[in-house]
Amino acid sequence: MVDASRLTALLDDSMDSGVSIPFNTSAGDAYGVLWRMRELEGWDSPELDEGADAKSGADGLWDVENFYGGRTLSIGGVFTAPSYEEREAAGYRLAQAVPRDRLVAFTLNETTPKWVRARRSGRLKVRPVGELHGEYSISMLAPDPLKYGGAAVTASLSVATPGAGLAPPWTPPVLVPASSSGLDQAVMTNTGIYSSPPVITIHGPGASVSVYNYATSLLLAYDLTLGASDFLTVDVAAGVALLNGTAQRPPAPGSCVTSKFVMAPGDNLIRIFGTLTEVTPPSADISFYSAWT
Incomplete structure (x- = not known):
């Protein structure tokens, strides 16, 4: 109080x-x-x-x-x-x-x-x-x-090497290989007490881009080929992913539901996967605020 x-x-x-x-x-x-x-x-x-x-006809x-x-x-x-x-x-x-x-x-x-x-x-x-x-x-x-607080927690990731992506279709449970630190991953800390929904913007060029959270063991994936000027904005709180700000796109088979891809309290190790279609790798900008009930 x-x-x-x-x-x-x-x-x-x-x-x-x-x-x-x-x-x-x-x-x-x-x-x-x-x-x-x-x-x-x-x-x-x-x-x-x-x-x-x-319960019908029983206690409880x-x-x-x-x-x-x-x-x-x-x-x-x-x-x-x-x-x-x-x-x-x-x-x-x-x-x-x-x-x-x-x-x-x-x-x-x-x-x-x-x-x-x-x-x-x-x-x-x-x-x-x-x-x-x-x-x-x-x-x-x-x-x-939810109540939100603190500064925005942000990270910019890019796919590390060709062939680092997970090729669809995915069959749960999805096992993601471990990796040493690099530009394809970051630790994002939710200092609150409740899971917080991020906003993720995935930038082309690239294909079959996915984001994995090691803290929750959840994979968010989209079976799309993005051009150099294309971007996919994923608003987890709204449960919506928009291609170039207009067209809705569903997650790929084997992905979690968009609204479930939250940042747990504490440290979240986030890693991006994808397939390169040009020299420039696909990338993602991720942001959220720490959350309290």
Whole structure:
């Protein structure tokens, strides 16, 4: 449980509406309004819906794997403005910073600052308390339940030598040969407590490019031939791979499902495989943020 009154935070929609609301700072926002956050509910854990079914005619349940739902945040507190006009305008700016139709970033500055992306859910309440003061409460929904933090973890890999790829079709379980360190592999560390979905951009030229995570023993592979200007963007959180930003492409036989190729907590040794079609080898750029529930 966090003490909301002691930690600074930021509701940031500066890239779209141009509004950001800093909480628990001495300087206040760009208009001199001081925002105090007294309550923050839902930060400790997202919802975990129970899917176990009762056994018919017997004690107990048929257990299933449960998955987190969205994260609902409730934020409340008080604010002080330098004038009556600014107190009135502050309520409208707060409403502008929490739109109903797109996600904005909410960051809480714990020891490791963490952020979620959420939108308004339910009623936003602003109540004046005298000339210069007011109370507010916000309800927000983060469709992605995870909290992310730290700097982005990135790596750029390229296929080492001709013939280093795994030729399709693959038959599980796939056994990947060991290798000494090189440009075809990197250790990527998730300092959080939960698996994090990366974004992987595979660049041509090359064919049958695959990425293997030794920590999870998962192989992500695509049976494609890429030209020098082609690229495949794999968004693991969305479970989608787009060729040149437009056409969806499924994983190759023997590959894991796109949405399962996550970065486990701790060290992840990642290696790229593929077949060279030109002198320049195929490559991949990988990035993710450490994740917490």
